[in-house]
Amino acid sequence: MSKDYYKTLGLNKNASQEEIKKAFRKLALEHHPDKTGGEDKKFKEINEAYSTLSDSKKRQQYDTFGSAGASQGGGQGYGQGQGFEGFDFSGFAGQGGQNYEFDLGDMFGSFFGGGRGGRGGGQVQQKRGQDITISVQITFKESVLGTDKTIEYNRHKICNTCNGLKGTDLKKCTKCDGVGHITKVQRTILGNIEQRYVCDECDGNGKIPSKKCITCHGAGVLKQKESLTIHIPSGIENGEQLRVASRGEAVAGGTEGNLYIQISIKADPIFRKDRTKVYMTLHIPLSIAIGGGDMKVNSYDQDFTLTIPHGSNTMDVLRVKEKGGFVDAKRRDDMHITLRVDMPKKVGSEVKKIVKDLENLGY
Ligand SMILES: [Zn+2]
Ligand SMILES: [Zn+2]
Incomplete structure (x- = not known):
């Protein structure tokens, strides 16, 4: 057995779901990388342990085989890596939905001000564009065998003329003194957390244009047509969603939202x-x-x-x-x-x- 997930969470093998959740919460808050003294590596280990032990199927597999990575056995393990990079299953309809990213968003949102938006973007809380949801209908055959679909939709993208800077003749932002962010100290039950926010005056650029961009009229973003070919995996069920990272709305000085593709399957009279x-x-x-x-x-x-x-x-x-x-x-x-x-x-x-x-x- 490569890793002892129980040991990672400080639990014994008979721990209840409630105990697992409690231990995870406590440890995750202690080691969260956004927190002073937090440790990214340790945090990832805790997450890995939790995502396995909190899922009764995965936990059983882990208890039996000592590994939960290859959950292909049940025939429902697709979505984990092979063949469709950039996508993952959010499985809102039920199966396989234990995606810790969502749990963390809820859990840390209140402590760290920005939840998922700021994660991965270093210490500064970034703005994040809105998610877009698109419905795609497929045939019964496509749902069984999988298919590639090209979808077209409109979304805001960063304006090419000004690169999201909203204009020309750039001058230093006075609100953040040109650094692009503002530091605030937040008092939480975990102690003081120093949090940096993107400056809302300059969107984190540290500069403000004197002349508005004529292409985007100073918005920094422009609504444009997007065309994407997505792979819909074999065995998908009605109502499930596919996530395509960073293909949602863009915002000036922030990260892009995600695209969610909601699948509906035409019913078949026979099958x-x-x-x-x-x-x-x-x-x-x-x-x-x-x-x-x-x-x-x-x-x-x-x-x-x-x-x-x-x-x-x-x-x-x-x-x-x-x-x-x-x-x-x-x-x-x-x-x-x-x-x-x-x-x-x-x-x-x-x-x-x-x-x-x-x-x-x-x-
Ligand atoms: Zn522009
Ligand atoms: Zn500024």
């Missing part, structure tokens, strides 16, 4: 799915149910022939390999086909004779 597993009901005639035979399946993907074993019954389930979504780059999941025997509605004299024969044979 249903759960992640990469596909389900359908297949009607078969009585003769095939008794004697067996081949049936053509009109699939959402490619049609195929299915051999029905003799003596099949309604509610029997046949599992067909490699007809579902992609579990990984090469391997596909199964399709589950539930049989339904269609009993004949009209029974003529010929059929009655055959049935009589069957009866005589003891069926």
